[in-house]
Amino acid sequence: xxxxxxxxxxxxxxxxxxxxxxxxxxxxxxxxxxxxxxxxxxxxxxxxxxxxxxxxxxxxxxxxxxxxxxxxxxxxxxxxxxxxxxxxxxxxxxxxxxxxxxxxxxxxxxxxxxxxxxxxxxxxxxxxxxxxxxxxxxxxxxxxxxxxxxxxxxxxxxxxxxxxxxxxxxxxxxxxxxxxxxxxxxxxxxxxxxxxxxxxxxxxxxxxxxxxxxxxxxxxxxxxxxxxxxxxxxxxxxxxxxxxxxxxxxxxxxxxxxxxxxxxxxxxxxxxxxxxxxxxxxxxxxxxxxxxxxxxxxxxxxxxxxxxxxxxxxxxxxxxxxxxxxxxxxxxxxxxxxxxxxxxxxxxxxxxxxxxxxxxxxxxxxxxxxxxxxxxxxxxxxxxxxxxxxxxxxxxxxxxxxxxxxxxxxxxxxxxxxxxxxxxxxxxxxxxxxxxxxxxxxxxxxxxxxxxxxxxxxxxxxxxxxxxxxxxxxxxxxxxxxxxxxxxxxxxxxxxxxxxxxxxxxxxxxxxxxx
Amino acid sequence: xxxxxxxxxxxxxxxxxxxxxxxxxxxxxxxxxxxxxxxxxxxxxxxxxxxxxxxxxxxxxxxxxxxxxxxxxxxxxxxxxxxxxxxxxxxxxxxxxxxxxxxxxxxxxxxxxxxxxxxxxxxxxxxxxxxxxxxxxxxxxxxxxxxxxxxxxxxxxxxxxxxxxxxxxxxxxxxxxxxxxxxxxxxxxxxxxxxxxxxxxxxxxxxxxxxxxxxxxxxxxxxxxxxxxxxxxxxxxxxxxxxxxxxxxxxxxxxxxxxxxxxxxxxxxxxxxxxxxxxxxxxxxxxxxxxxxxxxxxxxxxxxxxxxxxxxxxxxxxxxxxxxxxxxxxxxxxxxxxx
Numbered sequence: 091x092x093x094x095x096x097x098x099x100x101x102x103x104x105x106x107x108x109x110x111x112x113x114x115x116x117x118x119x120x121x122x123x124x125x126x127x128x129x130x131x132x133x134x135x136x137x138x139x140x141x142x143x144x145x146x147x148x149x150x151x152x153x154x155x156x157x158x159x160x161x162x163x164x165x166x167x168x169x170x171x172x173x174x175x176x177x178x179x180x181x182x183x184x185x186x187x188x189x190x191x192x193x194x195x196x197x198x199x200x201x202x203x204x205x206x207x208x209x210x211x212x213x214x215x216x217x218x219x220x221x222x223x224x225x226x227x228x229x230x231x232x233x234x235x236x237x238x239x240x241x242x243x244x245x246x247x248x249x250x251x252x253x254x255x256x257x258x259x260x261x262x263x264x265x266x267x268x269x270x271x272x273x274x275x276x277x278x279x280x281x282x283x284x285x286x287x288x289x290x291x292x293x294x295x296x297x298x299x300x301x302x303x304x305x306x307x308x309x310x311x312x313x314x315x316x317x318x319x320x321x322x323x324x325x326x327x328x329x330x331x332x333x334x335x336x337x338x339x340x341x342x343x344x345x346x347x348x349x350x351x352x353x354x355x356x357x358x359x360x361x362x363x364x365x366x367x368x369x370x371x372x373x374x375x376x377x378x379x380x381x382x383x384x385x386x387x388x389x390x391x392x393x394x395x396x397x398x399x400x401x402x403x404x405x406x407x408x409x410x411x412x413x414x415x416x417x418x419x420x421x422x423x424x425x426x427x428x429x430x431x432x433x434x435x436x437x438x439x440x441x442x443x444x445x446x447x448x449x450x451x452x453x454x455x456x457x458x459x460x461x462x463x464x465x466x467x468x469x470x471x472x473x474x475x476x477x478x479x480x481x482x483x484x485x486x487x488x489x490x491x492x493x494x495x496x497x498x499x500x501x502x503x504x505x506x507x508x509x510x511x512x513x514x515x516x517x518x519x520x521x522x523x524x525x526x527x528x529x530x531x532x533x534x535x536x537x538x539x540x541x542x543x544x545x546x547x548x549x550x551x552x553x554x555x556x557x558x559x560x561x562x563x564x565x566x567x568x569x570x571x572x573x574x575x576x577x578x579x580x581x582x583x584x585x586x587x588x589x590x591x592x593x594x595x596x597x598x599x600x601x602x603x604x605x
Numbered sequence: 606x607x608x609x610x611x612x613x614x615x616x617x618x619x620x621x622x623x624x625x626x627x628x629x630x631x632x633x634x635x636x637x638x639x640x641x642x643x644x645x646x647x648x649x650x651x652x653x654x655x656x657x658x659x660x661x662x663x664x665x666x667x668x669x670x671x672x673x674x675x676x677x678x679x680x681x682x683x684x685x686x687x688x689x690x691x692x693x694x695x696x697x698x699x700x701x702x703x704x705x706x707x708x709x710x711x712x713x714x715x716x717x718x719x720x721x722x723x724x725x726x727x728x729x730x731x732x733x734x735x736x737x738x739x740x741x742x743x744x745x746x747x748x749x750x751x752x753x754x755x756x757x758x759x760x761x762x763x764x765x766x767x768x769x770x771x772x773x774x775x776x777x778x779x780x781x782x783x784x785x786x787x788x789x790x791x792x793x794x795x796x797x798x799x800x801x802x803x804x805x806x807x808x809x810x811x812x813x814x815x816x817x818x819x820x821x822x823x824x825x826x827x828x829x830x831x832x833x834x835x836x837x838x839x840x841x842x843x844x845x846x847x848x849x850x851x852x853x854x855x856x857x858x859x860x861x862x863x864x865x866x867x868x869x870x871x872x873x874x875x876x877x878x879x880x881x882x883x884x885x886x887x888x889x890x891x892x893x894x895x896x897x898x899x900x901x902x903x904x905x906x907x908x909x910x911x912x913x914x915x916x917x918x919x920x921x922x923x924x925x926x927x928x929x930x931x932x933x934x935x936x937x938x939x940x941x942x943x944x
Binding site: 174186187188189190191195199200202204209210211237 | 890
């Protein structure tokens, strides 16, 4: 690549990017301009277009419209190889390191030092150079023969950053780097990013956590619905302002909240802890009550749900279900205690694509339709038809294979499967992800009806307007602890987001305890 | 500053029991296998006095040469394709490959061609079979287990066509040289095995190519991110394996003074040997050196049984059990969400 010819102020300038997938616009005119030598934050809710933007920068997607300029030089299209030549490197969430390799092998894979001019590996030089560079950048001494599989998440990340540094990058992109780190490890990372900045490397930092953006970034671009809605100085802009910029404000009368009678507790959890995931979480869900759980990736919300449903075991704490104490030891035990979980990945976990709508719908509740060992087809089909109508599932009848349905409708079938089973507590993980607006309302109605019938409902959703709209109460988790409980009628998405992103939690606060 | 993470706290991930099970499995595999090997040697030495003599050890090495060369081929495929038993690298056509390559060699020699032509013919046959495997797997995306199973049957059929299901006997200077005894009264085949292992180990364990092959097999995304041509390397591993089949074919002709109709019986021992190689490495990955050790283990097992006059049919039962044990232990050790 030619050296920087023009002394452009921007290391990177992406302007007016548009990217469509089929009929959907993932980006509709997004601009990201990053000044040389700065740390630039990129924030936005799920689906705001962050990952599409980054994939365009990585040369993985080609934009439909827009201008790409790197170091003042315009590029019509980028390929992954060109991006690397331009000195742009990515530190991904998933660490691309071979578990059975040692540190030196991982650092030099693909550009191994050779022994003299022979075609053999110079293992000693690999080991020595690995130690030198780790020592210099990170003051980190790893045993020479340590395998990647024996390292902590933070150490693996450091190995990956070092791999990128060996290429003398000009721009480093961190994609949600702290999602899997505990606070102490995150602090080390922040320290490192500060030093890289001093070395003149331009850094793009993608995160959900507003407190990190505030602590690290010189500037931040906020994406919403595929557009950049603002570029701000996070140090002088209040976190609540940033949070409100992130949240869309087109909430209509989408959320039909039915008044229900709230009864006895269905589920009570006391002081549940699981090392590295969450700590001292207490919650209860009552009959007829809809409780929301809000928390970002790494907040422990998903892990909590797994424990409640018996997919994982907690280290300590108690769970009481309908007055009966005892933690479910397995999903089978949880179902026996009349719990139902609708997982987020419903296409993967939830439906059998080859089976019909009817078969899928009653798969989890066949017992209901069985008399003396035989299936009562009529009763089964009546229930299936009722659910098809209630959820507005678009299908060519109950016998159509689920494979022939659209993605959103497949999700509704998965939902129907658990709803056809009478349970006393429903745990719904992102119940409306990937579903069109009309169907969302149907799903909300159905959730309301379940509550009316006296079931307790626990909802996880990253759509905060939805969460506030359909729930009675919301618990917010941040890095493993419940930091706040809101009455849904008295809160706004901004407030919830501010708590969930830790904007209100001081950055150098009490250290999170992780075992 | 970052001084607080400068020591490595051993194993850090994993939870409670799963972690312990994995650790135990790893320990049992690594330490246990060497111990079992040693115990086996001691037992046979005591039970059969002739067992622990230079002559017998040389014989075992010589008799194991064919198995060892094939197992090295399979090991290369497992390294490059990953150790997942179902989706990973596997070459079931290796034993049939040996049969066809041997038949080609024997047929060429008995038709009056020189050793040079016959050697080239056998090696080419083996490599071509590997190439067919590579195309089926890399180009058409067929699961290796199925692709090589199909190729195995085709190759076995071709061998029948070529030999009319008879033994084609062959003799030549080169064959006599291979089947003779070398220095210290040790069979030449034993030396061949050691040299072949040495070359393969040099390439796989000590060159960048070998390191990259490990990366391709263990974590293709990481290899791709490092700019490596993943598909080409996987294809290459199957061609290399086919080449090993050709070499083993030549050795087999010298050992049996002709082609063989029973090559298919080699399949189980080859799979055992290659899978077993994992337990002889610190990282629990297949290695060439580990393959040599497991070749010897299987060889000594067979030899010991013969010396004790125990039916050799028992050996294949034991080999089957070994496969189950090794696969079970390595799966436990990896755990569900390893890496």
